[in-house]
Amino acid sequence: MIKFNVIRLAPILIVAFLAACSNPNSMGGINDPYEETNRSWHDTNVALDRAVIKPVSTAYGTVVPDPLRKGLANVSDTLSIPGTVVNDVLQVQFGDAVHNSARFLVNATVGIAGLFDPATSMGLEPRDSDFGETLHRWGVGEGAYVVLPVYGPSTERDALGLVVDIALDPIGHVFGTPEKSYKTGLKVAKLADTRYRYSDLYESLVYDSADGYAQMRLTYLDNRHYALGTPIGAGDSAEGQATPYDIYEDFYE
Amino acid sequence: MSNFARNFGLSRRALLTSMAAVAAFPTAGFAFSESQAEALIDKVVGDINAIINSGKSEAAMYVDFERTLVRYADMPNISRSVVGPPARSASAAQMAAFTKAFQTYIARKYGSRFREFIGGKIEVNTTQKVNSIYDVRCTAILKGEPPFAISFIVADKSGKFIDLTIEGISLLKSERAEIGAMLDKVGGSIDKLTASLA
Numbered sequence: 479m480i481k482f483n484v485i486r487l488a489p490i491l492i493v494a495f496l497a498a499c500s501n502p503n504s505m506g507g508i509n510d511p512y513e514e515t516n517r518s519w520h521d522t523n524v525a526l527d528r529a530v531i532k533p534v535s536t537a538y539g540t541v542v543p544d545p546l547r548k549g550l551a552n553v554s555d556t557l558s559i560p561g562t563v564v565n566d567v568l569q570v571q572f573g574d575a576v577h578n579s580a581r582f583l584v585n586a587t588v589g590i591a592g593l594f595d596p597a598t599s600m601g602l603e604p605r606d607s608d609f610g611e612t613l614h615r616w617g618v619g620e621g622a623y624v625v626l627p628v629y630g631p632s633t634e635r636d637a638l639g640l641v642v643d644i645a646l647d648p649i650g651h652v653f654g655t656p657e658k659s660y661k662t663g664l665k666v667a668k669l670a671d672t673r674y675r676y677s678d679l680y681e682s683l684v685y686d687s688a689d690g691y692a693q694m695r696l697t698y699l700d701n702r703h704y705a706l707g708t709p710i711g712a713g714d715s716a717e718g719q720a721t722p723y724d725i726y727e728d729f730y731e
Numbered sequence: 732m733s734n735f736a737r738n739f740g741l742s743r744r745a746l747l748t749s750m751a752a753v754a755a756f757p758t759a760g761f762a763f764s765e766s767q768a769e770a771l772i773d774k775v776v777g778d779i780n781a782i783i784n785s786g787k788s789e790a791a792m793y794v795d796f797e798r799t800l801v802r803y804a805d806m807p808n809i810s811r812s813v814v815g816p817p818a819r820s821a822s823a824a825q826m827a828a829f830t831k832a833f834q835t836y837i838a839r840k841y842g843s844r845f846r847e848f849i850g851g852k853i854e855v856n857t858t859q860k861v862n863s864i865y866d867v868r869c870t871a872i873l874k875g876e877p878p879f880a881i882s883f884i885v886a887d888k889s890g891k892f893i894d895l896t897i898e899g900i901s902l903l904k905s906e907r908a909e910i911g912a913m914l915d916k917v918g919g920s921i922d923k924l925t926a927s928l929a
Contacts, residue, residue, distance in 0.1 A: 679844070687912070693908060696900075705898075705899070723884075725903070727863060729886065
């Protein structure tokens with residue numbers, strides 16, 4: 479079996495990516511040059527949600543009791559921590575790396591293989607990170623907004639981050655093939671649980687909006703900028719145009 | 732800078748006290764201070780908490796919530812902002828009708844979300860002045876949920892709030908996109924837009 483050498487692969491991906499997004503044409507904040515393609519993927523994803531994801535999530539949420547769903551989601555979260563620690567280190571955020579390592583140790587042991595989350599009440603709350611954020615810290619611009627098949631809203635930078643995170647994941651390297659598929663199964667269970675828990679919120683945004691695509695795009699980008707600590711309303715970091723509160727400056731005119 | 736938590740389930744006396752404070756609160760548009768902005772949002776939070784724990788019917792809660800919005804948020808200017816450039820060519824009567832319909836729509840749309848806050852609490856943390864606004868940062872702590880950040884944006888000019896952000900998601904921007912899309916659907920007619928909100 480060929481070992482996937484990520485360390486060798488990552489720079490190649492990054493260079494290819496930088497070449498692809500070196501020319502951002504962000505006009506007035508939202509950088510969405512692929513809007514037509516994105517809209518068509520959005521429609522496909524919404525159709526998939528109606529036909530499969532929603533009914534499956536509803537069945538899962540109805541049949542499986544809440545504490546068990548929560549427990550399985552916790553296991554999925556715990557299994558994702560080592561990947562987060564890798565990114566903490568790549569971002570030179572050693573405090574977060576230690577915090578998340580301690581969180582992993584507590585939840586994997588006291589939390590019975592991650593079923594429970596005793597770490598949070600001990601002050602070791604979740605501090606998520608991903609390779610998209612690592613790229614952001616390394617100064618890579620976010621690139622254009624993209625809608626990925628099934629996965630949904632992303633940006634060029636975050637889409638690359640997603641691929642690298644899958645390749646970098648230490649859990650994926652430690653475990654064999656059947657365990658890896660359990661991890662994927664847990665991830666799917668977690669997504670179904672999330673879809674079920676926030677059903678009203680999700681549906682009011684995507685189904686009941688006059689333009690569900692525009693709402694999803696705005697929500698994703700605002701929230702992502704917030705999580706990354708970049709100003710709300712700022713487009714590509716390379717452009718550095720808007721500061722977070724600029725949208726209020728022309729409010730009274 | 733005060734750091735205080737307001738539990739839901741306000742007593743009748745606390746509610747009456749806050750109502751008295753509201754009556755005494757100046758509504759004229761002069762320069763505000765950080766503590767005034769924070770005091771305003773403390774009242775908003777107190778009002779919302781009282782409404783969702785009132786045990787009233789949903790329809791009655793929406794009416795109360797709309798009253799809170801009108802009192803503390805600058806609804807006429809938020810309305811102008813979400814309509815965008817077409818607001819400039821609209822008559823005062825058209826904008827007044829739109830504002831009335833928009834208030835009710837917002838109260839209904841977000842009022843239904845506030846039900847999820849029952850049994851939780853909102854903490855007002857810090858207030859920061861940024862150019863012409865105050866960012867009043869709060870934490871929402873809901874039952875069975877990880878805490879999340881909400882911010883009220885209070886305008887210095889009007890002394891009222893003009894936006895609410897949830898984990899960085901601006902409701903003002905969101906409604907600009909939504910109302911913009913609705914306006915496109917009715918061919919740019921403000922009157923038809925107002926009718927479609929009802």
